[in-house]
Amino acid sequence: MTEEIKIPQKHPRTESLRIRERLIKNFKSGVVASAGLIAHGRGEAFDYILGEKTTQPALKAIEAAAAILLTAEHPVISVNGNAAALASKDIVELSKITKAKIEVNLFYRSSEREIAIKRVLEEVGATKVLGVGEAASARISEVGSERRRVDSKGILIADVVLVPLEDGDRTEALVRMGKKVIAIDLNPLSRTAQFATITIVDNIVRAIPIFIEIIDKLKTKDKKKLEHIASTFDNKRTLGEVIDLIHRRLSELAEKGVYLPILEVEEL
Amino acid sequence: MTEEIKIPQKHPRTESLRIRERLIKNFKSGVVASAGLIAHGRGEAFDYILGEKTTQPALKAIEAAAAILLTAEHPVISVNGNAAALASKDIVELSKITKAKIEVNLFYRSSEREIAIKRVLEEVGATKVLGVGEAASARISEVGSERRRVDSKGILIADVVLVPLEDGDRTEALVRMGKKVIAIDLNPLSRTAQFATITIVDNIVRAIPIFIEIIDKLKTKDKKKLEHIASTFDNKRTLGEVIDLIHRRLSELAEKGVYLPILEVEEL
Numbered sequence: 437m438t439e440e441i442k443i444p445q446k447h448p449r450t451e452s453l454r455i456r457e458r459l460i461k462n463f464k465s466g467v468v469a470s471a472g473l474i475a476h477g478r479g480e481a482f483d484y485i486l487g488e489k490t491t492q493p494a495l496k497a498i499e500a501a502a503a504i505l506l507t508a509e510h511p512v513i514s515v516n517g518n519a520a521a522l523a524s525k526d527i528v529e530l531s532k533i534t535k536a537k538i539e540v541n542l543f544y545r546s547s548e549r550e551i552a553i554k555r556v557l558e559e560v561g562a563t564k565v566l567g568v569g570e571a572a573s574a575r576i577s578e579v580g581s582e583r584r585r586v587d588s589k590g591i592l593i594a595d596v597v598l599v600p601l602e603d604g605d606r607t608e609a610l611v612r613m614g615k616k617v618i619a620i621d622l623n624p625l626s627r628t629a630q631f632a633t634i635t636i637v638d639n640i641v642r643a644i645p646i647f648i649e650i651i652d653k654l655k656t657k658d659k660k661k662l663e664h665i666a667s668t669f670d671n672k673r674t675l676g677e678v679i680d681l682i683h684r685r686l687s688e689l690a691e692k693g694v695y696l697p698i699l700e701v702e703e704l
Numbered sequence: 705m706t707e708e709i710k711i712p713q714k715h716p717r718t719e720s721l722r723i724r725e726r727l728i729k730n731f732k733s734g735v736v737a738s739a740g741l742i743a744h745g746r747g748e749a750f751d752y753i754l755g756e757k758t759t760q761p762a763l764k765a766i767e768a769a770a771a772i773l774l775t776a777e778h779p780v781i782s783v784n785g786n787a788a789a790l791a792s793k794d795i796v797e798l799s800k801i802t803k804a805k806i807e808v809n810l811f812y813r814s815s816e817r818e819i820a821i822k823r824v825l826e827e828v829g830a831t832k833v834l835g836v837g838e839a840a841s842a843r844i845s846e847v848g849s850e851r852r853r854v855d856s857k858g859i860l861i862a863d864v865v866l867v868p869l870e871d872g873d874r875t876e877a878l879v880r881m882g883k884k885v886i887a888i889d890l891n892p893l894s895r896t897a898q899f900a901t902i903t904i905v906d907n908i909v910r911a912i913p914i915f916i917e918i919i920d921k922l923k924t925k926d927k928k929k930l931e932h933i934a935s936t937f938d939n940k941r942t943l944g945e946v947i948d949l950i951h952r953r954l955s956e957l958a959e960k961g962v963y964l965p966i967l968e969v970e971e972l
Contacts, residue, residue: 460738470728470741477745481891623749683954686947 452480452488455522455641462521466552471543472518475601482622483639485682490646493677494638500669501598501618501634502650503662508596508616511536512566516543519600519640520553525560526644527600532561533651536598539567539590543603566590576609591615599628600640607631620644624678635671637678720748720756723790723909730789734820737811740786743869750890751907753950758914761945762906768937769866769886769902770918771930776864776884779804780834784811787868787908788821793828794912795868800829801919804866807835807858811871834858844877859883867896868908875899888912892946902939905946 459476462468505511513527513536520527531538540553547569554565566572566587574588586592597610600620604627610617611631619632620640629635636643654662727744730736773779781795781804788795788808799806808821815837822833834840834855842856854860865878868888872895878885879899887900888908897903904911922930 456739456742459742463738470731471724473738473741474724474727474745474748477742477747478749479745480742481746481749625752679954683951686951686954 459521468517468521479622490638490642493674494636497634497636498647500666502654503665504596504616505534507662510594511596512590512594513538514541514599520556523640523644524556528560528562530648537590538565539587602628604628624675727789736785736789747890758906758910761942762904765902765904765942766915768934770922771933772864772884773802775930778862779864780858780862781806782809782867788824791908791912792824796828796830798916805858806833807855870896872896892943
């Protein structure tokens with residue numbers, strides 16, 4: 437199935453600075469936290485190492501994720517500041533075609549940020565945004581302080597949660613609650629990557645449009661076919677393939693003595 | 705010689721969040737630019753992959769750097785926002801024991817930031833800080849716009865420049881001007897790392913204290929011995945060793961299926 441999927445041919449590297457600018461703009465408007473800028477930098481480093489393209493293991497993970505999202509009863513897409521800044525439009529589109537709810541879910545909660553994120557999502561067509569203000573009064577266990585707050589109509593009752601850019605503690609807590617967690621995380625070694633049911637090691641800016649494309653292809657398939665795709669996916673093995681790709685890429689670069697022109701500490 | 709050097713035994717991982725907090729605090733006070741937060745994240749990712757410790761290749765590079773700094777006629781330490789935020793005290797100490805001048809050198813120049821950085825350095829004992837205001841009116845060629853500004857009493861006439869966290873263009877320009885450039889950069893694949901005369905692939909927070917320790921050991925050696933240390937150092941080979949270390953570490957992790965607990969997208 438994955439062979440049919442075409443990766444968009446544009447070079448994401450040329451977009452990297454534009455993405456960074458978008459993040460900084462959203463930082464200034466209160467959508468992104470200062471720690472979110474640092475986290476973005478970590479993601480950039482991994483993305484550069486991966487070659488700033490969607491890999492075959494990522495495509496496999498997206499396909500499996502699409503299958504479980506299409507067979508979910510209560511799917512929810514969890515959105516934080518960075519996700520809203522970088523992929524609000526795609527997130528809203530994905531929620532519409534999968535009937536997934538959208539929930540604001542922050543590590544550093546503040547009503548200002550919740551509202552700013554809600555506004556960004558509404559501006560691109562979201563009609564209902566959970567997890568804002570009093571709505572986020574349910575608690576998930578085993579997670580400290582404010583990070584445990586979720587919406588009783590959203591993540592609390594969800595069977596499948598898509599978490600672009602989530603922290604490890606919450607991912608682990610959600611999995612322990614019996615939920616299927618789809619993570620989008622550029623770092624294949626993170627706790628989130630390791631705990632999630634399905635880990636898409638890719639930049640959300642590239643991954644979600646492909647996700648939408650695959651959903652579109654799979655939505656006419658019967659449930660049995662979808663369940664087969666989901667059940668034959670092996671997350672640990674797929675993560676191993678990504679680490680192996682990084683490994684091979686570094687090998688090649690080291691042998692050639694070639695540097696990555698993008699990885700410098702520019703703009704300090 | 706490097707065998708004699710003991711790496712401090714404390715675990716830097718426990719310090720990583722404190723370092724991040726220090727950076728954010730300095731961002732709020734105008735010392736660090738928003739792009740500096742993103743750059744810090746990129747550094748964090750590489751540091752995690754390296755195991756957050758000073759490696760043997762880094763120690764070799766520090767030793768060679770100490771040798772050329774001790775034999776320099778006009779050594780200058782270039783300081784930007786991130787360097788001032790994370791290592792001001794050590795930078796001032798290093799400048800004192802090597803008689804190197806300190807120059808503020810920014811990618812995004814603003815008099816507010818120049819003054820904020822100068823103040824941070826003076827608070828920890830710097831008596832003279834170059835590159836602030838009108839002093840930074842000399843230009844280095846081949847570098848665009850404001851980034852080319854340097855102090856005519858500092859970098860312009862320097863024979864050795866230590867650049868913790870520098871961008872590739874400027875590193876290249878300084879090398880072309882015939883200067884020996886010592887870079888401290890966590891990314892062994894960056895253009896800075898590749899262009900510099902000596903590249904220390906390490907976190908400045910760990911590297912500069914070791915640098916001071918090594919200077920202390922080498923300062924009594926004669927010039928011939930120091931020149932021997934410098935001339936036998938091979939930067940490309942040492943960078944290759946670092947890439948090889950990363951490579952082996954990823955291999956081990958991929959085989960064990962073990963995650964790095966630190967690499968998650970926490971605090972978004």
